[in-house]
Amino acid sequence: MKHLILDNGSYSVKAGFVSEKAPTVVHNTIVRSKDGLIHTGNEYISQTSQYSGMVFKRPNEQGNLVSWEIERxxxxxxxxELQSGGIDPSSTHLTLTETPFQLPQLSINTDQIVFEEYGFQDYYRCIPASLVPWQLNHQQKDFSFIIDSGFNCTWIVPVIYQSVYWKGIKKFPVGGKLLNGLLREITSFRHYDVSDESILINTIKEATCFVAEDYSKTLNDKQKFMCEFVLPDFKTTATGYIRTPKSITREADEDLQTLKLTDERFTIPEAFYHPEIIFNSSSSNSAKIHNSTLKNLVDLIVESIMTCPEVARPLLSANISVVGGTSKLPNFNERLGHELTRELPSHWVVKINTSEHDPAETSWYGGKRLVESGMLDEVSISKKEYFEHGSNWCQRQFGFKNI
Incomplete structure (x- = not known):
């Protein structure tokens, strides 16, 4: 039987058989271009002349998979697109990830699609963070603290003896999508109206934004971090690029429009540590919001660790894994380690593991190691068991425990 691992993220789907060295990555979206054509997954990437004004529709809302009309x-x-040339579900084991605390009825809908529509032979459903420890070494597997910063939000998940400690899970509502929204608002206010330029905003964020190791110092020296981003003209460039001394030599480079970015580069990601930035840049004038005490990423991490059994707390702080596409922002791990060292007891060790894989694909590689360990057969559900016990059977086996 073939084993297919499918990490169904809000931004992209990472899928591949265990026999493959790397997953196939497909954007988890359906896109409508200005000419009215519909593009599924990665199809829109080749439509460089249509990048402006593209409308993205994703099957996830608030992290929950709500639309199978889009996901299917x-x-x-x-x-x-799988390297092996497609699949035969009747002889395939599917390992699927979903967001923590997925609404039970939505999970049941997924189970029905997997068994009744696709007809997979065996099935295991879990959250992405539970797969991460499997790609760590033997000493690190028992006590793992996962920070999964993705497109919709950032999940904080303690894993003890390869089991998710549900009482300690925290959700921080800052991810790549929110950062894009803040950058879009500030850019439209300071420079040009880019409210319809989703691809451009995401490109600017990935190319220019970084996490400041010392925010106050960086803010005082913000002119040192000024950069020029050349906007696309859809003739010489479709996505734009950062102007450098080498790029100036290009023909027509001087004639292109540019954005001069200074504090936007590090103020936007600072929402992880000063979430009040979100409301300061929005149109909300509510006194309650501005005067409330907002918990940042570090506050929630400390809360999560303190929720765990006392003996496990220092072990978790010494074995932190940061995954997810948003965590690829420069200096993300360094700033997080510095902040946690200040907040946690001084005699605890704070260590953030570095993965040999792309942070956005770490869960897929963890799923691959889980399959290779041979333990998956003990926790999976077969199609025969599903039809014997009914649609609630998978939720009883895979769903989160009531807390």
């Missing part, structure tokens, strides 16, 4: 064609496209 994306999965079909993903399966067609």
């Amino acid at each position: 064609p994306i999965w079909d496209t993903t399966f067609e």
Whole structure:
């Protein structure tokens, strides 16, 4: 039987068989371009002349998979792009990830699609963070603290003896999507109206934004971090790029429009540590919001660790894994380690593990190691068991424990 691991993220789907060295990555979206054509998954990438004004529709809302009308064609496209040349569900074991605390009825809908629509032979459903410890070494597996910063939000998940400690899970509502929104608002206010330029905003964020190791010092010296981002003209460039001494030599480079970015580069990601930035940049004038005590990422991490059994707390702080696409922002791990060292007891060790894989794909590689360990057969559900016990059976086996 073949084993397919499918990490169904809000931004992209990472899928591949255990026999493959790397996953196939497909954008988890359906896109409508200005000419009215619909593009599924990665199809829009080749439409460089249509990048302006593209409308993205994703199957996830607030991290929950709510629309199978959108997800189904994306999965079909993903399966067609697999390196092995497609799949035969009747002889395939599926390992699927979903967001923590997914609404039970939505999870049941997923189970029905997996068994009744696709007809997979065996099935295991879990949250992405539970797979991360499997790609760590033997000493690190028992006590793992996962910070999964993705597109919709950032999840904080303690894993003890390869089991998710549900009482300690925290959700911080800052992720790549929110950072894009803040950058779009500030750029539209200071420079040009880019409210319809989703691809441009995401490109600017990935190319220019970083986490300041010392925010106050960086803010005082913000002119040192000024950069010029050349906007796309859809003739010489479709996505834009940072102007450098080398790029100035290009023909027509001087004639292109540019954005001069200074404090935007590090103020936007600072929402992880000063979430009041979100409301200061918005139109909300509510006194309650501005005067409330907002918990930042570090506060929630400390709360999560303190919720765990006392003996496990220092072990968790010494074995932190940061994953997810948003964590690829420069200086993300360094700043997080510095802040946690200040907040946690001085005799505790704070260590953030570095993965040999792309942070956005770490869960997929962890799932691959889980399959290779041979333990997956003990926790999976077969199609026969599903039809014997009914649609609630998977939720009883895979769902989060009531807390």
